[in-house]
Amino acid sequence: MTQPRGRLYLLYHELRHHRSDYSYVVETGEFEKHIDLFLKVRDTEGSELWPEVTFDDGHISNFEFGVPVLQSRAIKARFFITVGWTGQRRDYMGWQELRELLQAGQLIGAHGWSHALLTHCNASELHRELVDARLTLEHKLGIPITTMSLPGGRYNRRILTACHEAGYTQIFTSIPRAEPDPAADTIGRLNIRGDMSLEWIAKLLQPGSNLLSGLERQYQVKAAAKSLLGDRLYEKVWALLNRQETETDMRKAAASEDSAHHQ
Numbered sequence: 001m002t003q004p005r006g007r008l009y010l011l012y013h014e015l016r017h018h019r020s021d022y023s024y025v026v027e028t029g030e031f032e033k034h035i036d037l038f039l040k041v042r043d044t045e046g047s048e049l050w051p052e053v054t055f056d057d058g059h060i061s062n063f064e065f066g067v068p069v070l071q072s073r074a075i076k077a078r079f080f081i082t083v084g085w086t087g088q089r090r091d092y093m094g095w096q097e098l099r100e101l102l103q104a105g106q107l108i109g110a111h112g113w114s115h116a117l118l119t120h121c122n123a124s125e126l127h128r129e130l131v132d133a134r135l136t137l138e139h140k141l142g143i144p145i146t147t148m149s150l151p152g153g154r155y156n157r158r159i160l161t162a163c164h165e166a167g168y169t170q171i172f173t174s175i176p177r178a179e180p181d182p183a184a185d186t187i188g189r190l191n192i193r194g195d196m197s198l199e200w201i202a203k204l205l206q207p208g209s210n211l212l213s214g215l216e217r218q219y220q221v222k223a224a225a226k227s228l229l230g231d232r233l234y235e236k237v238w239a240l241l242n243r244q245e246t247e248t249d250m251r252k253a254a255a256s257e258d259s260a261h262h263q
């Protein structure tokens with residue numbers, strides 16, 4: 001009997017035609033190669049993983065560069081939208097783009113209202129990030145919204161309860177692991193960074209590879225350090241440990257862009 005395959009959700013943010021030092025950017029040409037690799041892995045007998053594609057934040061490049069690649073290969077992806085940025089923030093999708101995504105058969109979920117880390121929110125802030133975000137998406141798009149991806153991947157028991165009470169049935173985290181149960185209520189994802197090579201991703205997807213379990217261990221150590229030190233102190237320590245690597249101004253700028261956004 002063949003083992004059921006684990007779904008591995010890959011997480012993308014922004015696409016650009018040219019390479020960037022900002023690690024949340026993946027080059028469009030590389031993204032196209034990733035998608036072809038995922039199709040090959042799906043079709044390969046003996047594969048242990050079934051790759052799936054997700055995007056966080058709702059950047060306009062997802063629509064302009066990502067959707068044509070997905071549509072040409074008949075791939076459905078999940079787009080998690082920062083609802084308060086929609087039609088408000090430059091470089092992010094508006095309601096018209098989201099409607100076109102849906103018409104193209106793509107899937108939409110919520111990514112909060114303002115991209116606040118949910119673990120830092122009080123009850124009324126949580127209501128805005130979870131309930132207002134879901135109701136606004138439902139009202140504007142006319143579809144039920146039941147999936148949520150956690151900004152910065154941060155959560156705890158209080159946040160999970162609040163997500164369920166707000167009407168979300170599946171919560172997408174940033175814990176790099178595959179999900180054997182498609183109906184699981186929390187679902188891990190592997191964040192794809194611009195500096196990951198196609199060869200390395202292919203290796204990770206190969207049967208018997210231990211790369212993913214290594215990444216999950218690293219992630220858990222980092223998460224434990226964050227909860228022990230608190231986010232602010234963790235960021236200071238992180239910056240200190242990474243100081244020697246930030247040689248050029250460009251790298252420094254990319255690093256601060258990173259920490260402002262997701263680290």
Ligand SMILES: [Zn+2]
Nearest residue numbers: 056057151152
């Ligand atoms: Zn995000």
